[in-house]
Amino acid sequence: MLSLSYLFDIAVYLIFAYNKGVFQKIYRGKVILIEKLFNLEKHGTNVKTEILAGVTTFLAMAYILAVNPSILGQAGMPKEGVFLATAIASGLTSILMGVLANYPVALSAGMGVNALFTYTIVGQMHLSYQGALACVFVSGLIFILITVTNVRKAIINAIPQQLKLAIGAGIGFFVAFVGLKNAGIVVANQATFVGLGNFTKPEVLLALFGIVVTLIFWGKNVPAGVFWGLVVTAIVGMVFGGITGAKALPQLPRGVVSIEFDTSLFGAFASGFSELFSHPNCWLAIFSLLFVDFFDTAGTLVAVAGKTDIMDKETGELRDVEKALLADSIGTVFGSMVGTSTVTSFVESASGVGVGGRTGLTAVTTGVLFLLAAFFSPLLTAVTSAVTAPALVVVGIMMAQQLEGLEWNNIVFASSAFVTIIFMILGYSISNGLALGFITYAITAVATGKSKEVSPIVWCLVVLFIIYFVVLPK
Known part of the structure; x- marks a missing residue:
C-alpha cells in the first residue's frame, strides 16, 4: 500500500x-x-515522467472544478460545496486508482452524467438533489457488486477488439470536439447546427495559438510537448490578458490560498433515501446512472489502455481491469457521500498518457494536485478552456491513430466503427455512441451471416441498449 x-x-x-x-x-x-x-522500470518510465504526466492530466481535467459546480448548482446545490466535493472526490479516488490498479487513469465527476443528474433526474424526474445523490450512492453500490463478481470485467473483455479500436478513436474525436467547443472554435449555428466560431475573440485566438504551438512541439518530438504546449498557452494568455484586459483570457491569480470550505453537502445523500422508496422515477434514475457510467468508464479505460501496455495487443483484454473498475465504483459511492454526481474515469487521462504516463504514479500525482486544488483554488484562474483545448485536440489526434488497425474492408467492423464515432461526436455522448455502435455491429453481423461470431454477452448488451433508448426520459 x-x-x-x-x-x-x-x-x-x-x-x-x-x-x-x-x-x-x-x-x-x-x-x-x-x-x-509502481513498477516504473517494467513499464518503461520513471518518476519524473510520471509526475509530469500527472500534472498534464490534472491541467486537462482542472476545468471540472469550475464546470461541475456550475452544472450541479442548477440543481439547487451550493456551488462552493460542490467545488470542495469535486476536489476531494477527484483527489482521493484518483489516488485509489493509482495504488489499487496501477493505471494512469484519473477520476472526477463525469461530464454528461452531471448533466443527467441536473437536467433529467432533478429537472425532469423532479427528485431533490439529495434524492439524486442517494440514487448515485445506490448505483455505486451496484457497480461494486457487479465488479467483485467479475460481471463488469466479463462485459468489457467481451467487446470485440475491432470495436475497442473504434471506441478509442471515437473518444479521441469526441475529446477534440469538446476542446474545440469549449474554446469557442466550434459553436452552435441555427442554419447548420454547428459552425466555426468568431476567430476575432481573444480566447479563440489563444486556443488556436496553443494548438499550433502544441502541434509544433509534438512534430518536433519535444519531450512532454503537450504539457509544454499547455504551459506556453497559459503564460501567453496571462500576458495578453494583462495587457488587453480581456476577461476571457487567463488572468494572473489575485491570491494563492483559500481556506474557506463549504462542507454542507457532506452526508447530504442520507436525507434523500426516503425518495428511493416513494418516488416513482427513482429506479429509472438509478438505471440511467448505471448505464451512462458503465459505458463511459468502459470506453475510457479501453481508449486509454490502447495507448499503453495495459491492453494485451493480441487478445484485447485489459490487465487488472477488475481493480480499475473497483476503484471507479468506490469513487462513485464516495463522491455521492461528499456531495457530487457520479465519479468516473476521465478520458482526459489520455493527455497524461500522451506525455509518457504509464503507471498509477500518474494518477496519484493528479490526485495529490486535486487535493491541493481545494486550498489553492485562486491559481486555477490561469487554466481556462482556451488553455486546455490545445491538449485535448492533440490528444484526440493521437487517439484517432488507432483507426490504423481497423479492418475497413469488413462491412461489420467498418459500419459499427463509423456509427460509434459519428454518434459520439454528433450525439455528444460517449455512451450513446458506443450503444449505437453495438446495435449496428449486431445488425450487420446478422445481415452478413456472421451472427454466430457475436458473443452472448454482446447480444444481451444490444437488448439492454435498445431498452435504454426506449425508456430513457427525453
Whole structure:
C-alpha cells in the first residue's frame, strides 16, 4: 500500500522535482521505493515522467472544478460545496486508482452524467438533489457488486477488439470536439447546427495559438510537448490578458490560498433515501446512472489502455481491469457521500498518457494536485478552456491513430466503427455512441451471416441498449 510518506514525497517532488544537491540525495532512497511500488522500470518510465504526466492530466481535467459546480448548482446545490466535493472526490479516488490498479487513469465527476443528474433526474424526474445523490450512492453500490463478481470485467473483455479500436478513436474525436467547443472554435449555428466560431475573440485566438504551438512541439518530438504546449498557452494568455484586459483570457491569480470550505453537502445523500422508496422515477434514475457510467468508464479505460501496455495487443483484454473498475465504483459511492454526481474515469487521462504516463504514479500525482486544488483554488484562474483545448485536440489526434488497425474492408467492423464515432461526436455522448455502435455491429453481423461470431454477452448488451433508448426520459 502507498503510505502517507510516499504521498508527501510526490507532493514535494511536484514543487522541487529533481533539484540538484542535498535535497535530491535525501529523497533518492524513497524515490527508488516509489519506482518499485509502481513498477516504473517494467513499464518503461520513471518518476519524473510520471509526475509530469500527472500534472498534464490534472491541467486537462482542472476545468471540472469550475464546470461541475456550475452544472450541479442548477440543481439547487451550493456551488462552493460542490467545488470542495469535486476536489476531494477527484483527489482521493484518483489516488485509489493509482495504488489499487496501477493505471494512469484519473477520476472526477463525469461530464454528461452531471448533466443527467441536473437536467433529467432533478429537472425532469423532479427528485431533490439529495434524492439524486442517494440514487448515485445506490448505483455505486451496484457497480461494486457487479465488479467483485467479475460481471463488469466479463462485459468489457467481451467487446470485440475491432470495436475497442473504434471506441478509442471515437473518444479521441469526441475529446477534440469538446476542446474545440469549449474554446469557442466550434459553436452552435441555427442554419447548420454547428459552425466555426468568431476567430476575432481573444480566447479563440489563444486556443488556436496553443494548438499550433502544441502541434509544433509534438512534430518536433519535444519531450512532454503537450504539457509544454499547455504551459506556453497559459503564460501567453496571462500576458495578453494583462495587457488587453480581456476577461476571457487567463488572468494572473489575485491570491494563492483559500481556506474557506463549504462542507454542507457532506452526508447530504442520507436525507434523500426516503425518495428511493416513494418516488416513482427513482429506479429509472438509478438505471440511467448505471448505464451512462458503465459505458463511459468502459470506453475510457479501453481508449486509454490502447495507448499503453495495459491492453494485451493480441487478445484485447485489459490487465487488472477488475481493480480499475473497483476503484471507479468506490469513487462513485464516495463522491455521492461528499456531495457530487457520479465519479468516473476521465478520458482526459489520455493527455497524461500522451506525455509518457504509464503507471498509477500518474494518477496519484493528479490526485495529490486535486487535493491541493481545494486550498489553492485562486491559481486555477490561469487554466481556462482556451488553455486546455490545445491538449485535448492533440490528444484526440493521437487517439484517432488507432483507426490504423481497423479492418475497413469488413462491412461489420467498418459500419459499427463509423456509427460509434459519428454518434459520439454528433450525439455528444460517449455512451450513446458506443450503444449505437453495438446495435449496428449486431445488425450487420446478422445481415452478413456472421451472427454466430457475436458473443452472448454482446447480444444481451444490444437488448439492454435498445431498452435504454426506449425508456430513457427525453
